[in-house]
Amino acid sequence: MLRRLIARPEFGPFILLALELFVFWAINPEFLSPLNIGNTLAFTVELGLIALAMTLLMTSGEFDLSVGSVFGFTPVLMWTFVNGGMMPMEIGFIIAIVTAALIGLVNGWFVTKLKIPSFLVTLGMLLVVRGTALFITNGFPQRTWDAGGHWLAEVLVGDFYVGPFRIYMSLFWFIAAVIILGYVLNRTRVGNWIQAAGGNPGAARARGVKVDRTKVALFILCSTLAGFAGIISSVRTSAANPNSGMGYELEVIAMVVIGGTALTGGRGTIIGTVLGIFILRVMRNGIVLIGVPGLAYNIFIGAIILGMMALHSWLERRHHAGT
């Protein structure tokens, strides 16, 4: 029982997160204050939405470097339409989300039809999308404070208090995504196809699995959730900045691999990604609270990635050697 528990890819991230929480709390008890927890959760779930979709995409053997750009571009597009009086917020939201989905479709088409590695395709898309966001805004943020009180803004990111904790609606979107994507990956036929597409695409094709279609759908999911997260963030911060989301792609991929999803595909875990999300966000928040210079953040993140990769690799070899 204990051996099986230790062999699970989520075990290492779970211990690391518990350790982090304990160390930061021991050094500065304010770390677990309601205010700090509320603030950490608000931003964590926005990035987390992208990481959840990326988990499925990486399990299928691909990844998407354009998610940070889509995170910045989608709200810029929506607020350009809405602020310009061209359409109501609901229509702007739908158009922006559909555009994000189309970006994913293009990524998927290049990867599956033209057989270009996802690294190159999404690197190109990263530049195209970011460049477009900067071009249409002249590099200036779009104001979003008109959203205040609008029903859609309330549904996306409205906040309320549960005791001393300030909770944003985005937390529920995140929880819903965890449940739905966890179910899809672990319990459904599609989940089996995603794992097979990443594990042995040739074998999956030979069994009649539509590998390319599965991957295209996951690229679309990734871009759509990145756009959705960007819009949530823009409403919460009252600004749609064309530069926002820069560097998120690498942070999101780090969250996913720290959680135990294989970079090479074939194996993925939503629970592991949730742990990975919290490991990185808690680290970012905690080192500031205990007085470590924020500029040192990347040293810790890099060390965590290296440590977790070594642990996952060791567990994997041990698992195979033991059977």
Added chain:
Amino acid sequence: MSEPLIRMDNVSKFYGRIQALENVSFTVNEREIVGLLGDNGAGKSTLIKVLSGAVPLTSGSIYVRGKKVEMKSTTDAIAAGIETIYQDSALVTQLSIARNLFLGREPIKGPRFLNRMDDEMMNQVARDLLKQVGISKNIPPETPIGSLSGGERQAVAIARAMHFESDLIILDEPTNNLGVAETQGVLRFVRGARDSGHSCIFIAHNIHHVFQVVDRIVVMRRGKVVADDIDPKKTTVEAVERVITGMSDEELAHALGPNTH
């Protein structure tokens, strides 16, 4: 005489300007194990790829029980009852035995829109199949394929073909990289498949393995079938080796007797 299970008539295949198959005619009868032999580049792999729908033929026809079929994809071949087990077993090492067995044809439980796999049913069927193909060790069906030995993986692939009632199971080098005991296990599975009503095409470089299990040997050379009715009980490994490497008609007739073309 009844129609053979599989009949390929004058099948040719070109890769660009290179002809890989030249007017190949080839049959497999019901409940028959056919050994397909030939040196590297003889055309065995291309023939199998055409028959399994992995590559389209350039000209010619394929019939299943007398009915002409189009093999445009592996899905077409599977639908026609043809299952191919490649050297790497076409399995996904990260998935469990049960999920590999049902990959692409997973049973659904509950409302269709929920797309939920029936893991309980898949595990139960996997348990029964593993017993059926003679895996005596008590391996749970949730075990990832990556944890199994080479012979056990081949057994799982054969079990899959048997479960889905494939009429023809094509085994491409199934004994490659296997130890003696595992090889014997695979040969036993192949005989078991025939005994339960399936036909097989068995491709192996090791002619001794072929001799142990097949009913008939077909030899290919330079994209052509040069002998298609060799009875392993009436000839020797050395004689077949001479056919594979090429020899004159007189030598061929002398070595193999009147059945040779």
